[in-house]
Amino acid sequence: MDVLFVNATFVTNDPARPRAEALLASEGLIAAVGDHDEVTRLAGDATVVDLGFRTALPGFVEAHGHPTRDMLLRQPDVIDVRAMDYPTGDAVLARMREVLQRAEPHSPRVFFGWDPLQQPGLPDPTRDFLDELAPNNPVVVLHAAVELAYANSEALRAAGLPGPGVMRGAPGLRAITTPLIRESAADLPWLLEREHQALAAAGITTVADLGLSQDLWAVAEDVARSPGARVRMRSYAPPGEPGRPGEGDAMLRRTGIKAWADGGPWTGDAAFTFDYLDSEAGRRFERRTPPSATAGELREVLAGHFPAGWQVACHAYGDAAVDLVLDVYDWALRMHPRPDHRLRIEHCGAMTPGQYGRAAELGVTCSLFPAEIYYRGDVMLDELFGPRAGGWCDARSALDAGLRISFHNDSPVTPPRPLRNIQSAVTRRALGSGRVLGPEHRVSVDEAVRAQTIDPAWQLFSDHEIGSLIPGKYADLVVLEEDPYTAEPDSIAEIGVYATFLAGVQTYQRG
Ligand SMILES: [Zn+2]
Structure with a gap:
């Protein structure tokens, strides 16, 4: 089937022709892109899609997400208490009490979004506190930064875990939540399809799942082959899982291995070479936390996978963790x-300009999280890092060092919204006070768009098939209501996604 897209400005990422007026897709692949007359002449009896003089970009690529984790948080038993809707500790606890009052005895409830840095007045969620709050139901509270969870005694019993009720890191989280919110395997394909829909609505056409375990690979495979598939997936498995690098196809492919060198800064688990500020929030954490893995342990992960052809993606927030990863790489x-x-x-x-330079020398590539500047800029400036916050998520230095970088939302940590990342990297403005963190580290709109399209495609070893609008690649498109290149920078995140297309087939239409 041939589809002719007309009446749009196409941003191609093709240096030979950066802008175009029409695009012809044939059997899912781009057959021609160029001037209106030139492409229309080739179109024959193709179906015509009039894009109404909007702006079309290559579909957004999310190089670091967690769709198979995010999908579990979309279940009815999971209650969202994130700061966006529950801005104080009192509001969170009132919501939890209300939910628990209505819950059948022994039915599990998982609360997601606990965040003492953003929700003042939250108590310490000890096992005793949660037992008192929920004496009759298994309850797990997930921190907004996801990789930290608290459980009451009933939940620990259900999971067969001894205690003490605090779980850190992905394995612990899976152990405590899986028995509670994965009641029916039959629900999983449906949940993943809903996740695909949410991603398509944000203009995403390819998402990498950082930590896709083998038991969910089969679900991802089923969905990838079903009519419900709306995004391409690239998987990064935890170390030691089966499979071969490159196995799969353009819809779902095994791409890499996920490793960890530290935890998250919002739970006090990132490994910095400097102390948190001596502030009320900073005092919640250890002054400094060492990396979560030793050089020996990380070397073992590399030795077990890199020679076999795997790419490795290693989590490192703090500069001490980055040093460790660079040494091991x-x-x-x-x-x-x-x-x-x-x-x-x-x-x-907290990666430094010097570290970006070393990464460039080694051929290492980086995936950054600019949305955090927007969501957590004020907390970083006032509570955690002071003036150092100006250098957080330094995309400018990464690009100046010659790196190809991607941006990510790390959903469910923040909602999957590439336009939010683009705005955030371009303005570096914090929600709340509106202050700008390190204006000298801003990037251009074009650099930010590349970090959500062609460069993440390259990171995922998929730049031969997606990421730019050139003949031979898939016709994956996001159509925006406004051109981000000419929009007011502080309003880029509000630009509406009008439609999304995967291999020329529409996967989202604005309602
Ligand atoms: Zn992540």
């Missing part, structure tokens, strides 16, 4: 040299 590359390895570092919050 350096070691792996000397032991097993490989051109074009695209070894990744994830989040890179």
Whole structure:
């Protein structure tokens, strides 16, 4: 089937023709892109899609998400108490009491979004506190930064865990939540389809799942082959899972291994070379936290996967964790040299210009999280880092060092909204006070768009098939109501997604 898209400005990411007026898709692939007359002449009896003089970009690529985790949080048993809707501790606790009063005895409830940094007045969610709040129901409270959870005694019993009720990191989280919110395997494909819909609505056509375990691979495979598939998925498995690198197809492919060098800064688990501020919030945490893995442990992950052809993506927020990862990558590359390895570092919050330079020398690539500047800029400035917050998520230095970078929303940590990342990297403005964090670290709209399209496609070893609008690649498109290149920078995140297309087939239409 041929589809002719007309009446739009196409942003192509093709240096030979950065803008175009029409695009012809044939059997899902781009057959021609160029001037209106030139492309229309080739179109024959193609179905015509009039885009109403909007702006079309290559479909957004989310290089670091968690669709199979996010989908579980969309279930009815999971209650969203994030700061966006519940801005104080009192509001969170009132919501929890209300939900628990209506819950059948022994039916589980999972609350997601607990965040003492953003919700003043929250108590310490100890096991005793949660037992008192919910004596009759298994209850798990997930921190907004996701990789921290608190459980009451009933929940621990249901999961067969001894205690003490605080779980850190993805494995602990899975252990406590799986028995509660994965009641029916039959629901999983449906939940993943809903997740696909949510991603398509944000203009995303490809998402990487950082930590897709083997038991969910089969679900992802079923959905990828079903008519409900709306996004391409790229999987990064935890170390030691089965499968071969590159296995799969353009809809779902095994791409890499996920590793961790530290935890998150919003729970006090990131490994910095400096102390948190001596503030009310900063005092909640240890002054400094060491990396969560030793060099030996990370070397073992690399030795077990890199020589077999796997790419590795390692979580590192703090600069101490980044040093560790760069040392281990350096070691792996000397032991097993490989051109074009695209070894990744994830989040890179406090990564320094010098570290970006070293990453560039090693051929390492980085995935950054600019939305945090928007959501947590004030907390960073006033409570956690002071003036150091100006250098957080330094996309400018990464690009100046010559790196290809991607941006991510790390959903469910923040909602999957690439336009929010683009705005945030361009303005570096914090929600709330509106202050700008390190104006010298801003990037251009074009640099930010590349970090949500062609460069994440490259990070995912998929730039031969997606990420730019050139003949031979898939006709994956996001159509925006306004051109982000000419929009007021502080309003980019509010630009509406009008429609999304995957291989020329519409996957989302604005209602
Ligand atoms: Zn993540």
